[in-house]
Amino acid sequence: MAETAVKEKESVFQFGKKERKLLTDPLNDNNPITVQVLGICSALAVTSLVYPSLVMAIAVIFVTAFSSLFTSLLRNYIPKSVRMIVQLVIIASLVTVVELTLKYLNYPVYKQLSVYIGLIITNCIVMGRLEAFSMANKPWRSFLDGVGNGLGYGVILVAVGVVRELFGKGSLFAGSPIELKIIGPTADYLVNTTDSMLFGWYANNNLMVLPASAMFIIGIMIWIQRSYNTKLVDVS
């Protein structure tokens, strides 16, 4: 009796320990890419440069966050027999919003990502979260869960992009206004391999440009993550 009396009135947007966990869990313990191994297709395909990876990450965060929110708002009204179709309609329309906005704001990046933006619809992370979480949870928590999973995906995407672009092209953020040229054969680069005594032997690794390299990098990331986060190791 006393307990119910002192129980605080929960606000809609409360942000406690549980909510924080919704955001941080997908970054490490339950990462959609390295632990659940979802969304690998686009992680291999778009990560050859950092800038498109970053745009893709933001697009996916937007889609996971708002599709979770809308699904959760409608969760008590969605007919069970067509719930997957309803979820797809929500995801597809949000992806269209992303596509139109990108076309409006930054056409060159839209051209670069065009096919993969459309493929967010089929990204298992998005639908997985809707089925597993939003259909059974309140809107605010679903929204946070969506943001968290989008972030977990985006962090890996950008990390892979940094490795691939740095070793494959010798630059970072190519194609964006803040392009950094780090190592390469001309004077534009920070380390000029044609003049340098120390780095004369250096050449860009062409494998890094190919999607296959992303698989190795993600594999190595999974290895590193599991070597310090031992609770992820499957002992059976």
Added chain:
Amino acid sequence: MESTKYVVIFILILTAAVAISLTGLREATKEQSATNEDIFNKRAILTAVQDYLPNGQKVADLTDEQVLELFAQMKQPVVDMEGNIIEGVKAESIDMAKERKKPEAERRLPVYVYEQDGQQFYILSVRGNGLWDEIWGSVALKSDLNTIAGATFDHKGETPGLGAEIKDNPSFAAQFEGKEIYESDGDYVSIKVRKGGARDPKHEVDGISGATVTADGVSEMLYRGLKYYQPYIDKVKQQSFLLN
């Protein structure tokens, strides 16, 4: 289980709401998006004459307004397959992808005549097939209508790091500079992308390792695409011969 009626009504309301909001967004962004696309394509065409832009600028340095202004200054004839200029059409209104679907005899070809410091450049558009999908490009000829001043390529779905190098690696397109599309006796040869390295310094460029099919596609595209312009080139040459 919900009744069928409920399911149908729910779906109808949901799709109607989605359709209305997406249409609204599309209408609101349509104009700006079309302008963005237009400028993107125009920048691509200008890349073919990158070395001859005013004040030694690069295409990336130009503002959108400058790009549009340069195009406004250009003569933009559209020619038919016999080399006659079609009146009342501007080159920038030609969609090469649509032209390519027409029978060969009915195709229209865009020409951009770019002038800088009294020199004329003829920018010609070519389109063909790569490994996975279409590839296209612009080739700028100097006023002798033989020497290439610059070229630029793009593609729809070539493999990044391999076939996509035709666009991503500027040194591939840079090889075309100074090549000649005619033999010295006037025979048409076009430019060939040669696997294993160019042997003929005038008419061949180095291929890309791992992208033989795309490279062959570029050769084929240039051979056919520039051949379509032959009647027009002959006519321009004749005219300038008469004028002199």
